[in-house]
Amino acid sequence: MESADLQSEMLLRIWELTRLHTHGSFQDAALEVVKEYLPFDGALWGYATIGGTVLKTHAVHLSGVPKEAMVEYDRVKAFDPVARQAIQEPRRCIAFDARRPPDGADPRWLAFNRRWDVHAIVTVMLVQEFANLAMFSSFYRSERSGRFNEKERRLHQGLAPHLAAAYRMARLRGIEQDSSQAEVGAIAAIADRHARLHLAEDGFERILRSEWPDWRGPSLPSDLAGLARMGGVHRSAALIVSAATPVDGFTTLWARPTLARDLLSTREAQVAVAWGSGRSVQEISQTLGLSPSTIRNRVQDVYAKLNASSRVEVLALLGGTRREP
Numbered sequence: 119m120e121s122a123d124l125q126s127e128m129l130l131r132i133w134e135l136t137r138l139h140t141h142g143s144f145q146d147a148a149l150e151v152v153k154e155y156l157p158f159d160g161a162l163w164g165y166a167t168i169g170g171t172v173l174k175t176h177a178v179h180l181s182g183v184p185k186e187a188m189v190e191y192d193r194v195k196a197f198d199p200v201a202r203q204a205i206q207e208p209r210r211c212i213a214f215d216a217r218r219p220p221d222g223a224d225p226r227w228l229a230f231n232r233r234w235d236v237h238a239i240v241t242v243m244l245v246q247e248f249a250n251l252a253m254f255s256s257f258y259r260s261e262r263s264g265r266f267n268e269k270e271r272r273l274h275q276g277l278a279p280h281l282a283a284a285y286r287m288a289r290l291r292g293i294e295q296d297s298s299q300a301e302v303g304a305i306a307a308i309a310d311r312h313a314r315l316h317l318a319e320d321g322f323e324r325i326l327r328s329e330w331p332d333w334r335g336p337s338l339p340s341d342l343a344g345l346a347r348m349g350g351v352h353r354s355a356a357l358i359v360s361a362a363t364p365v366d367g368f369t370t371l372w373a374r375p376t377l378a379r380d381l382l383s384t385r386e387a388q389v390a391v392a393w394g395s396g397r398s399v400q401e402i403s404q405t406l407g408l409s410p411s412t413i414r415n416r417v418q419d420v421y422a423k424l425n426a427s428s429r430v431e432v433l434a435l436l437g438g439t440r441r442e443p
Contacts, residue, residue, distance in 0.1 A: 125273060128155045129280050136284050140292030141308070142365040144285055145179045152281075156273055158182070158257035160236075163281070165251045165310065168205055172196050176251065177310040177367040183258070187234045197224035204243040204254065211275035214239040215265045237261040240271055242278035251314065251336070253282050289317055293370055304360075304372035311367050313338040313346040325373040329356040338371075345371060353380070378435035381423045387436070389416040390424075394433030 131151045139147050149161050164178030172195060180188065195201065199220045204212045214220075216237045219228060230236075241256035255278050259266065266274075293306045305325060307318035315336045323335060330339045338345075342352055345361035346369055352359040358380065361371045379387055385406075392402045399417070403410045426432045 124155055125276060128152065128277070132280060132284050133287075136287040136291065139288055140295060141285070141289040141368055142292065144288035145366075146181065148281060148284065149181045152257075152277065156257065156270055156277070157259075157263065159260045159263055160258040162188075162254070162256045162258075165246070165253055165314075165316065167314075168252055173201060173205070173252065173254070176312045176314050179366065184234075190230060190233075194224070194227045194230045197227040199223055199227070200239055200241055201243075201254075204241050205252070208243045208245055208252075209275075209278070211240055211242045211271045211278070213266055213271045214241075216261070217265070235260040237263070238265040240266045240274045242274060244278060244282050246282075246316070251316065255281055286317065289368070293317070293319070304374040307371050307373070308368055309338055309346040309361075309371060311347050311364060311369075313340075313343040316368070322373055325357055325375060326359075328375065329354055342371075345369070378424050382420065386416055386420055386423070389413060390420040390432055390436055393417050393420065394429050394436060396429065 128151060132148050135144060135147045135151070145163055149163070152158075152161075160180075160182035162178055162180060162183060164175060166173035166175045166178075168174075178188070191198075199222075200212055200214045204210075216228075216231060236258050238259040239256060241254060244253045245251070246253055255274070257266075257274065289308055293308065305319045305322045307322045308316045310316060315338060323333075326339065326342075327333055330341075333339050342359055342361075344350065345352060345359060347364065349361045349363040349369060351361075353376070355376060357373055357375055359371055359373045361369045363369070379390075382390060388406060389402060392405065397405075399410050399413045402408075402413050406413070408416075420432060421427070424432060424435050426435060
């Protein structure tokens with residue numbers, strides 16, 4: 119099969135994975151496909167911000183690379199000429215061959231490569247405009263596996279934008295699946311463990327600005343940083359933001375304006391719905407197993423908290439009208 123046909127076949131298989139996997143499993147599945155056409159011993163695929171010529175990693179997916187190697191790499195990454203060139207030439211695949219290291223390559227970086235048997239590298243850096251993040255995909259070979267040839271370098275260069283776009287599609291599918299657990303009207307986004315937004319549905323930023331009017335992103339407001347790391351819920355007079363438990367360094371968040379019903383306790387909300395629907399005190403009392411006097415008190419509490427004056431108004435407020443400050 120011609121190389122162009124092989125590349126097309128690989129890309130079709132990767133895009134097919136977006137129907138089968140979400141952000142939690144897509145990268146492993148995609149790398150297994152890539153490995154059939156572009157053999158490698160280790161891979162790094164993730165996101166980082168760029169500070170001068172150094173990357174600050176936000177999320178990285180490892181395949182065949184020990185975590186200990188990444189800890190050590192953090193100490194020498196400032197001397198990495200391959201990353202430096204990839205930053206300077208985004209979208210171009212940069213190749214490294216240990217037999218012919220770049221002129222002036224730092225001995226500390228070369229020693230790191232020898233220690234971990236990084237004999238050859240191909241890497242591509244892409245910039246994501248929304249969050250000003252660089253997406254990088256790097257493949258490594260040991261000395262036994264040999265270097266990457268020019269055809270393989272070009273293959274990775276053509277592959278990288280598809281990996282980025284397909285991964286985005288898989289994560290959007292993940293949002294759709296996760297959102298089946300979210301409240302109606304909540305707007306979703308994905309953030310990494312550093313509270314950096316990667317994707318956001320239309321309206322997410324507008325909701326956040328209802329509480330933080332000067333916020334512009336791409337990092338979440340500091341009050342929400344904990345949600346990105348651990349999940350949970352943030353409640354305020356303006357909005358409610360909930361976050362799922364992080365998966366593979368990312369979490370899905372949902373934001374919605376605070377509604378009138380959020381002012382009520384669970385029992386008050388039950389009484390309010392029944393009362394607003396036209397049921398009598400006696401009927402509500404029998405349904406909830408509370409005395410009529412308790413129901414009357416709860417109704418009065420509902421009127422006071424919602425600043426309502428009729429059953430119709432109570433029902434309208436519970437139906438999703440935003441609470442005015």
